[in-house]
Amino acid sequence: MSFLKLLTLWERCPTTKIGYPTRSLYLSSKLQLKQIEEVITDNTVTISAKILPSEREPHLLKNANPVVCPVCASGLDIKHTDVLILSQFVRSDGCMLPRRITGLCRKQQKRMSALVTMAHKAGLMPNLNPPNSNKDPKKRHHWKKFNKYFDESTIKT
Amino acid sequence: MSALKRVQQWATFARIWHVYDAAWQNPFHSAKLLKKYLMGLHKPIYHPLNDCGDHVIVINTGDIALPEDEWKKRAYFHHTGYPGGASWTVAWELHDKDPTMILKKAVYSSMDGNLQRRYTMERLHLFPDGKVPADLMKNVSNQIQQIRPVPKRLDHYSEQERKEFPKLIDYPKDYILR
Missing domain, CATH: 4.10.640.10 (Ribosomal protein S18)
Structure with a gap:
């Protein structure tokens, strides 16, 4: 079983989900709809998600x-x-x-x-x-x- | 005889060479079309005893298209003449063995069985791909229009074309794109 599949199984299990980042944060970064920004200032990591406009919008x-x-x-x-x-x-x-x-x-x-x-x-x-x-x-x-x-x-x- | 009439005379009785691209075409619909050119049915001077048929070069017979599951449903029968010599070959198996055979049989069986049929078939030149000998291709003066439009694959469109094509739907805001 691949590591990714294990990860998704891990995510599905409700008891292990506490303290785990949500699924949407995971997958959307690749797709560029919601961009994840990770800013590291000394000792603090700030992760923020920004919704980007859809590529389809101008041609809709x-x-x-x-x-x-x-x-x-x-x-x-x-x-x-x-x-x-x-x-x-x-x-x-x-x-x-x-x-x-x-x-x-x-x-x-x-x-x-x-x-x-x-x-x-x-x-x-x-x-x-x-x-x-x-x-x-x-x-x-x-x-x-x-x-x-x-x-x-x-x-x- | 004037020069015009003389040329008209030549044009009427000359054998014309046509080319037909069979890519994505139904062989049985194509056979009905090709038969007219092979027998000369499209000419006003046509008569069964008048040998006025044209030559037809068919290219890309390997890329013919059959509807839905006809590739595995249509069977070709052959009998060797010996007891137990019957065999049924499915269309896709026949096409694997000879990519011109389905179209050849389709044209052959679209015509009436008479003494002229074998000679008419001599004027049909089938090629599984686009490679036609130059001495045949130099005779060609007409292209027969295809029956079905040839579909274009999605990966043959450029990224730009795919992106700028008008979109019917947009994803919901919370959609996780995959």
Whole structure:
């Protein structure tokens, strides 16, 4: 078991958590959303977290009708080949974000996750995969290495 | 005969060479399209007894695309003629063995079985990748348009393009980015 995994297990255990820094402080530094500053003046270490503006903010589409979800409001017919849109709804390991984070309606969340699966299977988002996975879709096994496409009308919503 | 009419005469009866890029194309939909050019069905002078078909060079047949799980569902039957000589090869296995065979069989079976079919197939030149002999490529004067748009992979977009593409959602303030 790796050291990181041990750390997370340690964190989960409620009895050992006292006096341990919170999880958000740990992970956010890498992502630059919340920057952690460590200032060492003689005998005192001051750790402070500062929220940075999101990289997406300047390019964010304005939701014309805030009653409905962003995808419904955009009125786009999103295909599984629109990887620049679909990659907004996934983590860096290609995993679909939950609905409380994407803020989509039930129908669109289900549709988007189906489209993300299709894009992954077609090998269109090879850089959004778990770090230990084989990134090149041409090196997959058997039938998986060949090009395939999907019909979006098969998605049941 | 005027010069214009003479050139028109040559252009009508000359065999034209077309090139078709099969990357990310369905071989069975492509076969219906290619068959028209091979048989000369697109010409006003077409007649079954009129040998007016064109040549078609198909490149990147190794990169054809099949819908969903058809790679493991579609089977190709062969019988040696001996008892127990039947064999079924799945599409991905056939494509592993010969990357041009699926398209070749698709074009062949899209045409009616008559005496002309073998000669029409002679005018189809299949290449698994983009490497075409120069003496064939120099004849080409037309490109056949692809049926399906070729999708672009996310890692083939530049970092700039990915960053500046309009975003539909933003993360919540307390989201831990992963």
